[in-house]
Amino acid sequence: MKTVKKWVVGVAVVVSVVTALVLGAYAYGGGFQTLRVDTVEVLPQTVAGLDYTGPYETVFPTLEKANALLDSLNDPVGPGFSWYFDDPSAVAPEQCRGLYGRILQDSPDSARTAALRRAGLRTDTLPGGTALVVAYQAKNKLAFAIGALRAYPMLTEAYQTSRRAAPIAVFEKYDEGTTYYTFVFANESTQP
DSSP states (O other): OOOHHHHHHHHHHHHHHHHHHHHHHHHHHTTTOOOOOOEEEEEEEEEEEEEESSSSOOOHHHHHHHHHHHTTTOOOOEEEEEEEETTTSOOGGGGOEEEEEEEEESSOOHHHHHHHHHHTEEEEEEOEEEEEEEHHHHHHOHHHHHHHHHHHHHHHHHHHHHHHOOOEEEEEEEEEEEEEEEEEEEGGGGOO
């Protein structure tokens, strides 16, 4: 009888420790934040970065490389971004495409664009329009994963219940410890 009691107590201790570790990691990643979907107008933004094809969860080295290239140019740049071109629920992970880098503080002239291209970077423009946005305090790499797992289902539900067409751009903006998960929609006045 004592062996069974010790075994039950041992299992209870292990379950308690595992639960505490999981809850601690979730809290460390900001998982207990209250999130909401806001509707805002976003302006087009010129960006510079590197193209990437592959599973979105493995993009961090590409983003870090783009940041290092931009820093090496001593060019005035703003927040980081990840622009996702494919829906990972509809496209095989190894075929998902994106552009990763930084938002430029102003539109580049031809000389600046040439310097960015020589460094291996591509410039493009994030489209503007009405956007659904979820802001998430992301203070560590775990928070990026938890934020995405929480924000994207909220954004998807919000756009589906609003009966909007599919977003014209899906991106994340990384600005001073906050990640802005964003779905941009064409304004009705700009749709064909």
